[in-house]
Amino acid sequence: MSHRTRHRQSTAAVFRWPIAIGVASFAGLVLGLTGDGARDLLAWILVGIAPTVIFAALARRTSR
Amino acid sequence: MSRTTIRIWYLIHKWSSLIPTAFLLMLCVSGLPLIFHDEIDAAMGFDTEKSLSGVASSEGGLPLDTMLDRALAERPGEVPLFMAFSQDSPLLTVTTGPAPDAASGDMHLQFLDRVTGEALGPAPVNPLLDFLLQLHTDMFLGLPGMLFLGVMGISFIVALISGTVLYAPFMRRLRFGTLRTRRSLRVKRLDRHNFLGIVTLVWALVVGATGAINAFADPLTDAWRNGEIAEMTAAYASSQPLAPADYGSIDKAMAAAQDALPGRNPQFIGFPGGSWSSGHHYAIFFQGDRPVTEHLLTPALVDAATGELTDARTMPAINQALMMSKPLHFGDYGGLPLKILWALLTLATISVLWTGIFLWLRRRGGEIDRRVDEIALGARKEMRA
Numbered sequence: 001m002s003h004r005t006r007h008r009q010s011t012a013a014v015f016r017w018p019i020a021i022g023v024a025s026f027a028g029l030v031l032g033l034t035g036d037g038a039r040d041l042l043a044w045i046l047v048g049i050a051p052t053v054i055f056a057a058l059a060r061r062t063s064r
Numbered sequence: 065m066s067r068t069t070i071r072i073w074y075l076i077h078k079w080s081s082l083i084p085t086a087f088l089l090m091l092c093v094s095g096l097p098l099i100f101h102d103e104i105d106a107a108m109g110f111d112t113e114k115s116l117s118g119v120a121s122s123e124g125g126l127p128l129d130t131m132l133d134r135a136l137a138e139r140p141g142e143v144p145l146f147m148a149f150s151q152d153s154p155l156l157t158v159t160t161g162p163a164p165d166a167a168s169g170d171m172h173l174q175f176l177d178r179v180t181g182e183a184l185g186p187a188p189v190n191p192l193l194d195f196l197l198q199l200h201t202d203m204f205l206g207l208p209g210m211l212f213l214g215v216m217g218i219s220f221i222v223a224l225i226s227g228t229v230l231y232a233p234f235m236r237r238l239r240f241g242t243l244r245t246r247r248s249l250r251v252k253r254l255d256r257h258n259f260l261g262i263v264t265l266v267w268a269l270v271v272g273a274t275g276a277i278n279a280f281a282d283p284l285t286d287a288w289r290n291g292e293i294a295e296m297t298a299a300y301a302s303s304q305p306l307a308p309a310d311y312g313s314i315d316k317a318m319a320a321a322q323d324a325l326p327g328r329n330p331q332f333i334g335f336p337g338g339s340w341s342s343g344h345h346y347a348i349f350f351q352g353d354r355p356v357t358e359h360l361l362t363p364a365l366v367d368a369a370t371g372e373l374t375d376a377r378t379m380p381a382i383n384q385a386l387m388m389s390k391p392l393h394f395g396d397y398g399g400l401p402l403k404i405l406w407a408l409l410t411l412a413t414i415s416v417l418w419t420g421i422f423l424w425l426r427r428r429g430g431e432i433d434r435r436v437d438e439i440a441l442g443a444r445k446e447m448r449a
Contacts, residue, residue: 008236014236014240016240018262018263018265025270029270029392032397033356033388033391034356035355040401044401044402047402047405047409048405050264050266051405053263054264054408057259058243060241
């Protein structure tokens with residue numbers, strides 16, 4: 001897969017993934033504040049998306 | 065986005081990140097172990113709380129007057145400043161000092177067991193964490209140091225925003241997550257900087273903003289005392305501050321406060337004349353009664369001489385924001401897994417700062433036009449650098 005896109009991307013397309021990750025992070029941070037147990041578990045998953053995306057990108061990079 | 069616009073945002077990003085970068089690296093490195101302060105304290109044998117068993121000191125135990133007498137007996141000639149409760153164990157912390165308005169450096173903290181009444185001696189200080197905490201909070205410079213780091217935090221937020229603006233033109237022709245490794249070292253760093261920066265953006269904004277708010281904690285507390293506390297205790301404005309010899313029963317004051325705010329546990333008491341109360345009142349701070357409001361404190365002001373309630377009011381929005389910003393900055397509110405995520409995100413932020421420094425140090429030519437090209441063209445052209 002090429003790094004480059006075929007067409008020039010719109011601003012919305014450029015920020016599609018960053019916004020999704022940002023919303024998940026923020027929801028996780030707030031959810032963790034509002035309670036324990038299931039809310040904490042959900043907070044870990046949501047806040048954990050950003051580090052997971054980083055690990056995935058680094059792993060993909062080193063594998064080729 | 066026009067080249068002129070990119071140029072302006074590039075300059076904003078450059079200076080708002082270059083100026084605080086050394087301090088931000090220091091904050092990340094010193095903050096990393098501070099995330100795990102509970103675990104480090106436990107490993108180094110500083111966990112007094114674990115050795116105590118029985119009802120939590122915020123819920124019951126021996127009378128508070130008895131506990132205060134025991135604490136003062138250990139520190140003859142001193143006056144009480146604060147009494148802090150634990151929500152998990154019988155641990156009670158009493159702070160004393162030479163005068164009601166003693167500076168924090170002259171304060172003495174001691175631990176007591178509210179179930180047995182035993183004085184457990186001075187609150188142990190973990191020298192490693194204490195050093196890191198001081199460095200992280202004010203660089204050993206007191207209030208000016210705190211405010212300076214607060215300004216660095218605000219600059220960090222400007223850097224995050226301007227960096228996000230520049231991300232758009234740079235990524236026009238690149239897929240999300242692109243990390244080119246076979247080009248020059250510069251392209252590799254640039255891709256890593258942009259990718260890690262955008263993925264950690266929201267977390268960094270939250271930790272940066274809450275850190276900046278925390279840096280202004282002292283002026284915000286002073287403003288609250290001089291504003292709302294003065295208003296709540298207006299009837300006492302013309303009288304002299306209460307002498308420590310005239311302080312009445314804390315248990316009576318606590319009962320009056322709990323009548324006004326039923327079903328809540330106290331977190332700490334500010335004694336008269338200190339920065340958390342008026343000259344005449346016990347300011348008893350209660351936690352909220354639901355998980356959402358647990359971090360929000362509501363003070364009840366009780367006349368320290370008579371033990372009668374004067375007023376109980378929630379704090380102003382800005383002070384509530386300050387209280388909510390503490391857990392969001394420390395990351396210690398969701399157990400060990402959240403702390404580990406906090407540490408990983410801190411490491412990613414260090415990498416963003418580090419690659420940013422090198423992108424600046426190893427820039428070529430010094431021509432700003434080349435930097436603007438780099439952003440405006442993104443991957444459209446094979447970058448020459």
